[in-house]
Amino acid sequence: MKEFILKKSNSYNFYKSNYESLLEENARLNQKLEQYQKVYPPKKCPICGYEGIDFKPYVNIIHREVECPKCRSHERHRALWLFFNERKDILKKGNTFLHFAPEPQFNELFRSSGMEYHPADISSENSLVEELIDVQDIPYEDNYFDLIYCSNILEHVEDDKKGMSELYRVLKPGGRALILVPINGISYEMPVDKSKTFENPEYNTPELREKYYGQFDHVRLYGTDFKDKLTDAGFKILADDYIKNLGHELIDRYALIKDENIFECTK
Secondary structure, three states, X not given: OHHHHHHHHHHHHHHHHOHHHHHHHHHHHHHHHHHHHHHOOOEEOOOOOOXXXXXXXXXXXXXXXXXXXXXXXXXXXXXXXXXXXHOHHHOOOOOEEEEEOOOXXXXXXXXXXXXXXXXXXXXXXXOOOOEEOEOOEOOOOOOOEEEEEEEOOHHXXXXXXXXXXXXXXXXXEEEEEEXXXXXXXXXXXXXXXXXXXXXXXXXXXXXXXXXXXXXXXXXXXXXXXXXXHHHHOOOEEEEOOOOHHHOHHHHHHOOOOOOOOOEEEEO
């Protein structure tokens, strides 16, 4: 007890005798922080409201500011959150909506929209999934969905051409399909021709796939020719530069990838 009192007394005496110098040091640190924030403004997550110096990096991704430490959103989630909140017209009550691999960041937004919402995936590991659907064989009639959201799915499927064909088939004429994939030179930096999709059936182990495609469960690495693959499937590309058009200030604030594409497609 005496030792505790002595330590407390020593601490009090230290702060009392160094009060002025501590105030000066605090002011210097605040000045440095303000200077840092002018050069590197605080990052913010538009989904959960987190604000801090940085986001977390992610394995193999070029961009270092990836994951929000609060809601675990990635760059594409934050960009799409801005997109959906700006484009409320496509979340129209009564419209049909197919969502592959539903993310928790959008769960409330989509379920409260009044749409006929179909959160789907090939497995039920995700607790938000309500329908087991393989994108290569979608069990719905032609021209059924007003809106399809398919993000980072096609790089996982064996026959992506069939997958794109199925997405096109079930989309209504005039409907919207939002399709995203990781692309070499934007998401990853692999030493192959960035203009062409890279795929080799011999790379069939988790180790080889991570080495050549950036992730252990990917079966190809898309190049900038992905846009041509969408048009070959029949899609008309309405826009693919939403993020770029947000401007540097918003891109920096939300730690987005300015060259990442949200392919807004129709038929």
